[in-house]
Amino acid sequence: MDVDLIFKIIGIGILLAVAQTILKSTGKEDLGFWVTTLGIAVALLMVTELLGDLFTQVKSVFKLF
Numbered sequence: 043m044d045v046d047l048i049f050k051i052i053g054i055g056i057l058l059a060v061a062q063t064i065l066k067s068t069g070k071e072d073l074g075f076w077v078t079t080l081g082i083a084v085a086l087l088m089v090t091e092l093l094g095d096l097f098t099q100v101k102s103v104f105k106l107f
Contacts, residue, residue: 047092051085058082 058081065074100106 044092047088051088054081054085 058078061077061081062074065071065077
């Protein structure tokens with residue numbers, strides 16, 4: 043497993059927490075919600091790519107398709 047991916051996801055989480063705090067203090071909670079939702083979607087896309095690679099490797103190991 044790539045440790046770099048874990049650090050990227052942690053970095054996204056930290057940036058989202060800072061952005062959420064700043065937007066909440068300025069009174070823009072609705073924008074903070076959308077920023078958080080977008081960040082979670084980006085992290086899930088990164089994990090989805092990794093899962094796609096995993097399934098490809100499993101298919102090649104067991105000679106499926």
